[in-house]
Amino acid sequence: DMVSLWNSSLLKKTSDLHGDTWNIxxxxxxxxxxxxxxxxxxxxGSFAEFRCSLCTRTWGSSRVQVLFHFHLNTASRQGTIKLRFYKQECKTCxxxxxxxxxxxxxxxxxxxxRLVKKIRMRCYGEDLGEANRSSVFDGRFNGPHESxxxxxxxxxxCSQGN
Incomplete structure (x- = not known):
C-alpha cells in the first residue's frame, strides 16, 4: 500500500539520522x-497519476502537492511525519x-x-544550503495541470511547493 511505499523509501534515506527512527x-x-x-x-510537488473511480479515466498531473508536517521527539528518539496528499477530480464526470x-x-x-533534507536542516541543524538539486521525474514534468x-x-x- 501507499504508506509502506513511502516508509520503505524513508527508511533508506534516514538510516544514518543520528540513530533516530522516523515514520510516515x-x-x-x-x-x-x-x-x-x-x-x-x-x-x-511532483508528477503523479490519477484514476477516476466512476468512469475509470486516467490522467497525469505535473504538479501534485504533498503537505508534510514533521517533528522529532528527542527523548524517545522517534521522528513522526504526517503526510497529506492533495487530490484531484475527473474533469469529465x-x-x-x-x-x-x-x-x-x-x-x-x-x-x-527532499523531505529528509528539510529534516536534516530543521531537526538536526545541518547546513545543507538551500539549493535544490535537479531531480529526475518519471513522466512529463510540465504536463497539463487542471487547476x-x-x-x-x-x-x-498549489504554486507554493518546490
Whole structure:
C-alpha cells in the first residue's frame, strides 16, 4: 500500500539520522500553515497519476502537492511525519469524487529525499544550503495541470511547493 511505499523509501534515506527512527503516517486532517509550534512544515510537488473511480479515466498531473508536517521527539528518539496528499477530480464526470494520487517509486524517492533534507536542516541543524538539486521525474514534468479540478489550487497552495 501507499504508506509502506513511502516508509520503505524513508527508511533508506534516514538510516544514518543520528540513530533516530522516523515514520510516515497519512493524516488528511493536517492543513497548511497551522502546524503545532513543535512541528515543522514542508510542501513539495511532483508528477503523479490519477484514476477516476466512476468512469475509470486516467490522467497525469505535473504538479501534485504533498503537505508534510514533521517533528522529532528527542527523548524517545522517534521522528513522526504526517503526510497529506492533495487530490484531484475527473474533469469529465458530472459529480466527480476527489481521487488519490498515484506516485511512482522514483517520484516518491525524490519527494522523500527532499523531505529528509528539510529534516536534516530543521531537526538536526545541518547546513545543507538551500539549493535544490535537479531531480529526475518519471513522466512529463510540465504536463497539463487542471487547476479547476485540483484540491490544492482550490485551497490556494498549489504554486507554493518546490
Amino acid at each position: 503516517e497519512i493524516d488528511e486532517t493536517i492543513v497548511e500553515n497551522s502546524p503545532d509550534p513543535n512541528w515543522y512544515q514542508y510542501i513539495s 458530472s459529480a466527480p469524487q476527489w481521487e488519490d494520487a498515484d506516485f511512482s517509486v522514483n517520484n516518491t524517492d525524490v519527494l522523500v529525499e 479547476a479540478h485540483c484540491e490544492a489550487c482550490r485551497l490556494g497552495i
